Amino acid sequence: MRNIDFKFFKGNVLNEYNKIKKNDGTPFKVYSPFWRNAEQFYLERLPDKISKVKKCKKINTLFKNQIKSEEILPKSDWYKKFEKYWVPSEQKAHENLDNFVNKSILNYGVDRDFPSIKGTSLLSPYIRNGQINVGDIWQKCKKLKSNNVSIKKYTNEIGWREFSHSLINYFPQMLKGNLRKEFDKFPWVNNSKFLNAWKKGMTGYPIVDAGMRELYETGWMHNRIRMVVGSFLVKHLRINWKEGEKHFRNCLLDFNEANNVAQWQWVAGCGADAAPYFRIFNPILQGEKFDKQGDYVKKWVPELSKVPPKFIHKPWEMEKKYQEAINTIIGSNYPMPIVIHEKARADALSAFQSIKKKISHQ
DNA sequence: AGCTAATTGTG
DNA sequence: ACAATTAGC
Secondary structure (H helix, E strand, O other): OOOOOOOOOOOOOOOOOOOOOOOOOOOOOOHHHHHHHHHHHHHHHOOOOOOOOOOOHHHHOOOOOOOOHHHHOOOOOHHHHHHHOOOOOHHHHHHHHHHHHHHHHHHHHHHOOOOOOOOOOOOHHHHHOOOOOHHHHHHHHHOOOOOOHHHHHHHHHHHHHHHHHHHHHHOHHHHOOOOOHHHHHOOOOOOHHHHHHHHHOOOOOHHHHHHHHHHHHHOOOOHHHHHHHHHHHHHHOOOOHHHHHHHHHHHOOOOOHHHHHHHHHHHHOOOOOOOOOOOOOOHHHHHHHHOOOOHHHHHHOHHHOOOOHHHOOOHHHOOHHHHHHOOOOEOOOEOOOOOOHHHHHHHHHHHHHHHHHHHHOO
């Protein structure tokens, strides 16, 4: 046995998890002031106050030839399909960043909402796997020296990631349960049929199903659609956010525990600075607003390829005769909605009502 | 980072 | 009658 000296250094975040605090020493629980503070803190430490880690040549060779890829890859090649969508290299990560910052970032504020457009940077899997550093991304954006709203919106997303890490550091109990304790009494529904329909992209709501299938096929999902499917699981189906967290954990190439847990709690309304529970996405409206022609839906739900834009987000409303004419029978080629939006929404609101008293007295 | 029913404004 | 705005969930 030999002893190896070691030190801890921060990983792929801008600031150490425990650096950003309010003046009174307590952690931020609201995003905007957190990010104002965190960005300023990071800026003041740039560029040369951060010490570089010296490479240690001796130790470098310690693990050489110890790890063989064929031994750590899964036996079945289920992961092969990802090669269609991702090139996992440091070089590709920086190429994507350069392209995004040079060509797309000024449209990000608008384009990011449309899942059929490549309006986002697609960097999350690279960040998660250490092929690009969030500091490099942040600095590249700042070099544009612009107050452009799109650039701000983009760096804001880095901010949410920082916020998630900070929250998990100060409130590690979030990993196990609701940050807002009153949600411990929330009447979640146990329904494995519904949960499986959600996971498989067979809920009967095209925008939800497209997202869930994109996730399973590519290991990634567009952010607006993450909100839509998250809201649907937690509010329309009233299934505990932990089930959604678990599924995303299993499927996402950009999976990161802090982000995943904090964002699921945000969607469910039980997290910090969370979306209020009564803010319920209407999956039909979200589709009509952000995928008007149904391009995204048709890409991932090919059985709806013949449905016209007017019905693409509510195909069950097509007349029977018309369904037959285009050979798309709802209930046979594609499922009927597993819940009715209006009823699910009303039920979610009344379930929320049952714990609401406790919230207002907090 | 929403939705919907109710209300007010317009011709 | 319809559009725009707002309150409340």
